[in-house]
Amino acid sequence: MTDSPPLRVAIVGAGPAGFYAAGQLLAVDEPQFAVDLYDRLPTPYGLVRSGVAPDHPKIKSVTRAYDRTSEHERFRFFGHVELGTDIGREQLLEHYHVVLYTIGTAIDRRLGIPGEDLRGSHPATEFVAWYNGHPDHSGLEVDLRARQAVVVGAGNVAIDVARMLALAPSELQITDTADHAIDVLSASGIEEITVLARRGPLQAAFTNPELLEMGELERGDVEVVGAELDELSAVALGEADKTRRRNVEIIQDYAARPKTRKPITVRFRFLASPVELLGDADGHVRAVRIESNRIVAREDGSLAASGTGAFEEIPAQLVFRSIGYTGRPVAGVPFDERRGLIRNEGGRVTDADGTPQVGEYVSGWIKRGPSGVIGTNKKDSQDTVDRILEDAAAGRLNDPASDDIEAMIATCTNAVTWEGWQAINAIETAAGEASTPGRPRVKLTEWAALREAAKDALAGQTRR
Ligand code: NAP
Numbered sequence: 001m002t003d004s005p006p007l008r009v010a011i012v013g014a015g016p017a018g019f020y021a022a023g024q025l026l027a028v029d030e031p032q033f034a035v036d037l038y039d040r041l042p043t044p045y046g047l048v049r050s051g052v053a054p055d056h057p058k059i060k061s062v063t064r065a066y067d068r069t070s071e072h073e074r075f076r077f078f079g080h081v082e083l084g085t086d087i088g089r090e091q092l093l094e095h096y097h098v099v100l101y102t103i104g105t106a107i108d109r110r111l112g113i114p115g116e117d118l119r120g121s122h123p124a125t126e127f128v129a130w131y132n133g134h135p136d137h138s139g140l141e142v143d144l145r146a147r148q149a150v151v152v153g154a155g156n157v158a159i160d161v162a163r164m165l166a167l168a169p170s171e172l173q174i175t176d177t178a179d180h181a182i183d184v185l186s187a188s189g190i191e192e193i194t195v196l197a198r199r200g201p202l203q204a205a206f207t208n209p210e211l212l213e214m215g216e217l218e219r220g221d222v223e224v225v226g227a228e229l230d231e232l233s234a235v236a237l238g239e240a241d242k243t244r245r246r247n248v249e250i251i252q253d254y255a256a257r258p259k260t261r262k263p264i265t266v267r268f269r270f271l272a273s274p275v276e277l278l279g280d281a282d283g284h285v286r287a288v289r290i291e292s293n294r295i296v297a298r299e300d301g302s303l304a305a306s307g308t309g310a311f312e313e314i315p316a317q318l319v320f321r322s323i324g325y326t327g328r329p330v331a332g333v334p335f336d337e338r339r340g341l342i343r344n345e346g347g348r349v350t351d352a353d354g355t356p357q358v359g360e361y362v363s364g365w366i367k368r369g370p371s372g373v374i375g376t377n378k379k380d381s382q383d384t385v386d387r388i389l390e391d392a393a394a395g396r397l398n399d400p401a402s403d404d405i406e407a408m409i410a411t412c413t414n415a416v417t418w419e420g421w422q423a424i425n426a427i428e429t430a431a432g433e434a435s436t437p438g439r440p441r442v443k444l445t446e447w448a449a450l451r452e453a454a455k456d457a458l459a460g461q462t463r464r
Pocket of ligand 1: 152153154155157158160197198199204205206273274322323324325370371
């Protein structure tokens with residue numbers, strides 16, 4: 001082992017991809033790395049805190065591994081520091097040998113149909129952030145006097161949204177759902193939730209446990225429209241992976257179930273696309289106009305949805321668009337507009353010609369797109385870390401002009417350290433204990449409250 005000081009790494013984005021990369025880099029003996037993990041929120045964990053559904057606490061226990069990483073003597077957290085606002089890409093490159101972007105894909109994809117922005121129509125991203133207490137979305141107005149809701153999309157986020165709408169107040173009260181959302185969801189008058197899938201049961205992007213949960217709702221009966229496979233899908237079934245084949249079984253089992261008169265019906269409707277959201281005189285959504293689809297084979301053999309010309313209206317006073325996410329560009333960092341990702345090859349940021357940008361790397365959703373589960377990011381980050389190690393060995397890392405990171409951080413007046421986050425965490429968990437037995441925390445959901453909670457731990461943290 002050499003005596004040279006550790007190579008400095010800035011990781012931007014304290015979600016799973018960022019934490020896995022931090023842990024992997026800190027585990028390397030030669031060369032040694034020191035990691036500063038930045039996030040625009042005062043709180044760490046990214047989508048584990050503000051995306052994973054609150055009634056899935058087991059999934060959130062992955063933060064224990066991230067907390068172990070935070071204990072490393074060469075790890076620091078700087079929350080409430082936004083890239084592009086509080087700190088620039090150039091500043092990071094002036095101070096670090098490696099800048100690794102793990103910023104996720106924060107923007108909802110749009111349907112591009114008339115009426116999409118009517119009141120009562122929300123991107124799932126916003127609704128999920130709202131019930132999870134994200135401080136940017138605590139003021140969202142979700143009108144749950146609605147009787148009918150449509151969730152567009154056949155992925156796990158759509159399932160999360162549909163399930164959260166159907167949970168009973170007693171099921172919500174024991175979770176870390178934000179208090180404002182528990183109040184609104186508990187008073188909900190929802191009777192029907194339609195999950196709208198443009199293709200058939202075989203093409204649905206659900207995973208099996210999430211789909212199975214929908215059949216066990218305390219307050220919801222499950223119903224299916226379009227469970228039978230079309231001819232092309234019936235042929236494709238034999239070649240499909242295990243998850244998709246099992247999805248088809250589960251969906252067909254749901255289709256055969258008798259109703260049990262629960263107060264809410266959750267209906268999976270396959271082979272239908274929204275073509276317009278229809279509004280009432282007040283500009284509030286009242287229905288979704290849909291077109292039935294059939295499955296067609298593309299030239300590359302993949303199976304796509306194609307409209308049949310048969311239209312219908314589904315009454316809905318609430319609509320959630322859950323058709324995937326896309327990334328937001330970072331000023332100065334090459335961006336692939338078509339894919340909505342930072343341009344990269346295997347984790348090395350590249351320009352349009354494929355030439356690597358010295359010292360810049362990506363991991364997680366902003367590298368590969370919004371796919372996979374939390375654990376998928378472990379391998380993804382390891383692949384990027386391997387590229388960093390190759391470049392370190394070849395002398396191809398960035399050569400920063402300054403090591404005075406403290407001076408740079410001093411300009412970020414609100415920066416929250418790990419101790420600051422622990423102060424927030426202590427307040428939230430104590431409030432959870434005082435609230436309902438078993439409730440893990442009551443989240444602070446306002447920027448000012450988060451800042452106030454972290455305040456005492458703010459002053460000049462040096463490397464521990
Ligand atoms: P997703 O899995 O990619 O699903 C997006 C869905 O939107 C697909 O069914 C897609 O249909 C549909 N879609 C896309 N464009 C559409 C359009 N114009 N009109 C109608 N439908 C359209 O995305 P996601 O649900 O946002 O989830 C993101 C990732 O997070 C996934 O990997 C998911 O598994 C993961 N996640 C996991 C959990 C969990 O493990 N519990 C929870 C939440 C999220 P096509 O297939 O036809 O394109």
